[in-house]
Amino acid sequence: MTIQTFTSYLESLSKTASRNEMTVVLAKLLSKSSSDEVDKVCYLLLGRLTPKFEGIEFQMATKSMIKVIALAYGSNVDEVTKIFKQKGDLGVVVAQLQPKADRPLADVGKRAHQGEPLQITTVYDKLLKIALEEGSGSVERKIFGFSELLKSLDPLSAKYMVRIPVGALRLGFSDMTLLDALSWMAMGDKSLRKLLENAYNVSADIGLIAKAFKEKAGKGIVHLKATPGIPIRPQQAERLGTAEEMIEKLGTSVAEWKLDGFRVQVHIISSKLKIKSSKFKTQRKQMQLGEKRSDKEVQIFSRSLENTTHMFPEIVGEFRKLDVGSAILDGEAIGYDPKTSKHLPFQETIQRKRKHGISDIAQKIPLRYYAFDLLSLNGESFLEVPFNERRKKLAELFEKKGKKLDPKTVTIAEQVIVSTPEALRKQFDESVKQGFEGIMVKKREAVYTAGARNFNWVKFKHMGVGKLADTLDCLVMGYYAGQGKRSGFGIGAFLVKV
DNA sequence: TATGTCTGCCC
DNA sequence: ATTCTGC
């Protein structure tokens, strides 16, 4: 598939409001993609080059792309910046500047048609090369490389490619619609969406799923189960305003302290336990950061599926002691004062979000991991198991001590069963008194709905829902043009004096 | 070496 | 993380 064909789809998608229509258009695009390119097509549709947990980023955004555009079209940073502030979208800036380039638009178009048409895979490879530039002089190489790429593209392709590093493709759809489209491609309806979503939840790599799906000509069924080493999309919590609503919605439920730290998904992988290698697993490169596999490897993933193992050496160390084949745990890590053992505010915990000098900061700000869920154990997925049973398994895991885990570093989240709004409020008040962020209220019978935000979990925080603390009198001092949807109004935000 | 700019990822 | 919007 040529890049021009691809971006003509993007153009028509961006003009489509109805997600059902988008799904049909996307299905056609996917079916026209060969199985060698469909994964790359998926990543580019999502404005990326790889899934998040691969850790490959452009390290280029608005400022860099302004330089790219200036260089490509013989303009300068000030001019491009000015137009960008007016338009609020670098794609539109490119569309506007291109005819003014040293070569007329017609020429650029002709060049794109000359010789071999540019394939989407070629463009993808060039983008990847740019993203992978690092070290001294890399900023210049990225900017120069991207400007050369822009010049080789037809106008429409340039418009969309420039939007990718700034994370503003703004096509009006994202991963879920892409899963719908895969189903539509195979079936002409959304009947396989649930199946595909299940696969995505335990292996958040749409490119891989699309490729496997396509190779089976859409007839096969994608079977994936939770695999230690591959992150599971974390369950998220809904919000409700009052304790009454919570009890009404969840019934008798479980309350846990809401800790203001990092969401941490711990994977324990034993090499002795041979993971049945799925089609996906074999295609995947060795796990990034995957040093030699000792007999017990621990990998850690963030809420957004980043591999953050390097941030938590003490947690990794503890879990390596655990006498277990493999496991996936969900929980929260929070810093504490080594003298008083008290929890630290998020502002201090976040200083652990670093990759250098971890052992130094770990002395100053040690972390404690509160496990609150068990998603898989010794190859068996618990996603479909009710919460109270998962929790029981988790407790058993902590009790059966191969070697004892240090409770200062790794522990299990406390729970209280609540069946009335009064009891719930009492827990909430107590949590505030003890300096927590509030409480998490969880439905005892609920399965772990990976990737979803629903009322299986509800957070009870101060300040209720969407209520402003107070009103404020202010004086308008100026305004900004705004980006994206706000760019059309001329004003995106006010500058205000109190 | 010290500081500044830009970026990505935590919430 | 929160808030808003379109469907």
Place this chain on the structure above:
DNA sequence: GCAGAATGGGCAGACATA
């Protein structure tokens, strides 16, 4: 209610530059 876009505060990392 779901899916998506846009927004904010604040930290460290990567590189450029003084």
